[in-house]
Amino acid sequence: MKNILITGGAGFIGSHLVRLMVNKYPEYRIVNLDKLTYAGNLANLKDVENKPNYVFVKADICDFERIREIFSDYQIDGVIHLAAESHVDRSIRDPFSFAQTNVMGTLSLLQAAKLAWDGNFDDKLFYHVSTDEVYGSLQSDGGFFLETTKYDPHSPYSASKASSDHFVRAFHDTYGMPVKISNCSNNYGTYQFPEKLIPLFINNIRHNKPLPVYGKGENVRDWLFVEDHARAIDLIFHKGKVGDTYNIGGFNEWKNIDLIKVMIKVTDRLLGRPEGSSEKLITYVTDRAGHDLRYAIDSTKLHKELGWEPSLQFEEGIEKTVKWYLDNQDWLDNVTSGEYMNYYKEMYNQ
Ligand code: NAD
Ligand code: DAU
Secondary structure, three states, X not given: OEEEEEEOOOOHHHHHHHHHHHHHOOOEEEEEEEOOOOOOOHHHHOOOOOOOOEXXXXXXOOOHHHHHHHHHHOOOOEEEEOOOOOOHHHHHHOHHHHHHHHHHHHHHHXXXXXXXXXXXXXXXXXXXXXXXXHHOOOOOOOOOEOOOOXXXXXOHHHHHHHHHHHHHHHHHHHHOOOEEEEEEOEEEOOXXXXXXXXXXXXXXXXXXXOEEEEOOXXXXXXXXXXXXXXXXXXXXXXXXXXXXXXXXXXXXXXXXXXXXXXXXXXXXXXXXXXXXXXXXXXXXXXXXXXXXXXXXXXXXXXXHHHOOOOOOOHHHHHHHHHHHHHHOHHHHHHHHHOHHHHHHHHHOOO
């Protein structure tokens, strides 16, 4: 049996990856390590929590001694590291916690892996799940991010992710640790915390609340269905080249305001309102500080070398996503009220 440590498995992307790995690889033990911050929610994993090859461990990646114990207790062979502070707006208000979790937490995991594996790296792997934001910002007509694009982060969030990528590469180059990194574009889908654009706006449309569009709504993001990201991570983890970086994205760019209008149309229709009637909720607000204009990923390497393709067209993905949030108002109410955090604090007695 292989023992795979997935960090941040109770979050948005992590929970999709844990579900995929637990169901697809009964021969692996999947150890989900998560601190359960405001963004972590074990309710995201109800369908796999009783599977024999699944274990949940509540821990902070910054707690180095605890992480060393976990490597030893579970004889970890491979790490897929997703735990992070992930929201750009929070990083602007509180950069320290981003440096702490994303930089120091990643370093703590790397050092714990190095000590546990003790120079014997046979069949070992440290895989860091990173973001396209490390590459900075593109002009509206200015090409794509390649794996070779120079790092140029602008927000405290992207600076912390860039730094953690550098530490991962440093452990490869200095100690010979087998590592892989992927840099993905914006994800959307089920179980995303409703501070991010898509779930926030669906929830606000439902409740007839204002839709705060930053600046003129002209920034461009490249959107990928979260389950396609999880499939790409699985493929890179198993088949990607050690020491390499892979860009992940579906060539699916949207100007924010155009995406918001599509979301409004779909949500209105599913709520039985006249399509487009919720456009009156659009409220232009002060722009995000240092707001990157455009992200666009070139994922040709992943297509050509590993044969990955996104499975869903955007129209189908957004319809599925809006429908899920409308059908799962309890989940949204729980995460916005913080009730699930009290529940799990009691459950784990802390
Ligand atoms: P998320 O905020 O939904 O989840 C983060 C998870 O990490 C939560 O479960 C949280 O409890 C956990 N966590 C936070 N601090 C921790 C700590 N100190 N110790 C242990 N666990 C901790 O994030 P997400 O959107 O699922 O992103 C996951 C990863 O993917 C991040 O590394 C992010 O940078 C990267 N990423 C995200 C996107 C995106 O569009 N969401 C795109 C590309 C890359
Ligand atoms: O590109 C990958 C990144 O995508 C990930 O690394 C991050 O973890 C993830 O949060 C996401 O970052 P963004 O900042 O692009 O996502 P967000 O959903 O916060 O914002 C998407 C766009 O919408 C961005 O241009 C800002 C804008 N926006 C966002 C919010 C929350 C608004 O106009 N209004 C809003 O209220």
